[in-house]
Amino acid sequence: MNEIHIEKLQFAYAKDAPVIKGVDLHLQNQKTAIIGQNGSGKTTFVKLLKGLLRPDDGRIMVNGEGLSEKTVAQIAKTIGLVFQNPDDQIFKSTVLDEVMVGPLNIGQTPTEAKEHAQAALTKVGLSAVEKINPYDLNLAQRKMIAMASIIAMDTPIIIFDEPTMGQDVAGKAIIEKIIEELAAEGKLVLCILHDMDFAAAVFERVIVFNQGKVLLDGAARTVFSQKEILDQAYLDQPQAMKIGHALGIPGDCLTEGEIIAAFEKPQ
Numbered sequence: 001m002n003e004i005h006i007e008k009l010q011f012a013y014a015k016d017a018p019v020i021k022g023v024d025l026h027l028q029n030q031k032t033a034i035i036g037q038n039g040s041g042k043t044t045f046v047k048l049l050k051g052l053l054r055p056d057d058g059r060i061m062v063n064g065e066g067l068s069e070k071t072v073a074q075i076a077k078t079i080g081l082v083f084q085n086p087d088d089q090i091f092k093s094t095v096l097d098e099v100m101v102g103p104l105n106i107g108q109t110p111t112e113a114k115e116h117a118q119a120a121l122t123k124v125g126l127s128a129v130e131k132i133n134p135y136d137l138n139l140a141q142r143k144m145i146a147m148a149s150i151i152a153m154d155t156p157i158i159i160f161d162e163p164t165m166g167q168d169v170a171g172k173a174i175i176e177k178i179i180e181e182l183a184a185e186g187k188l189v190l191c192i193l194h195d196m197d198f199a200a201a202v203f204e205r206v207i208v209f210n211q212g213k214v215l216l217d218g219a220a221r222t223v224f225s226q227k228e229i230l231d232q233a234y235l236d237q238p239q240a241m242k243i244g245h246a247l248g249i250p251g252d253c254l255t256e257g258e259i260i261a262a263f264e265k266p267q
């Protein structure tokens with residue numbers, strides 16, 4: 001079981017302008033989505049978890065150990081973070097070399113790194129392009145390469161910042177499968193999302209950030225059913241929930257499948 005305990009976390013980039021304003025959370029092995037308006041502090045929060053930024057106050061414990069005593073290199077063995085913009089993390093001239101960078105950096109042997117990199121490329125559906133320059137691929141494919149690089153590191157905790165942005169239906173299906181597989185392997189999967197439909201369909205727990213604080217936290221259905229509070233954070237309910245309500249289906253549907261099931265149920 002992996003877990004992250006966050007207590008009274010505070011962070012500001014500039015004096016007197018706090019961005020994370022006292023966050024308390026206990027994250028466990030559950031597929032967890034973080035949603036929130038632009039600028040609500042989601043990326044800053046995951047950079048704090050990854051040790052790329054250091055808290056001004058509060059505490060982060062990862063699997064029982066304080067993060068403040070660890071270097072970024074030590075944290076990298078436990079927590080993988082896939083950046084929102086793949087071009088922030090891609091710099092090698094072939095896809096395979098790129099995906100091997102992370103595993104090599106955390107001490108895997110070249111043979112292990114190659115094995116993990118090739119397995120990760122198969123997971124993201126890009127094993128056929130391992131000799132190609134990443135910049136000859138489109139943005140959606142480069143996002144998959146960035147994802148493969150982190151998956152290949154095989155960390156027990158993995159964080160994705162906006163993985164579905166710019167992906168089509170097929171790309172989203174691959175990402176859903178990857179998240180399910182990583183969770184089934186016992187990893188803690190945390191994902192920042194703007195796509196409410198994907199968050200509702202794939203994640204067990206949803207945390208809403210608003211102005212640097214946690215506004216809502218709970219099971220996806222419970223969180224998404226609280227329309228008035230979501231409105232305060234300028235967040236939409238998933239399409240399926242809105243359609244379900246418009247059609248008068250009792251309860252709160254999270255997916256299209258639940259709407260169909262409601263119609264198929266004998267009256």
Ligand SMILES: Nc1ncnc2c1ncn2[C@@H]1O[C@H](COP(=O)(O)OP(=O)(O)OP(=O)(O)O)[C@@H](O)[C@H]1O
Pocket residue numbers: 013014019036037038039040041042043044045
């Ligand atoms: N490097 C930085 N220096 C100064 N301010 C920053 C920096 N990065 C982010 N901010 C500010 O901190 C606040 C939170 O930004 P953050 O990127 O964490 O939000 P977010 O919820 O991830 O937004 P988005 O959904 O747009 O990625 C914003 O006001 C942003 O302008």
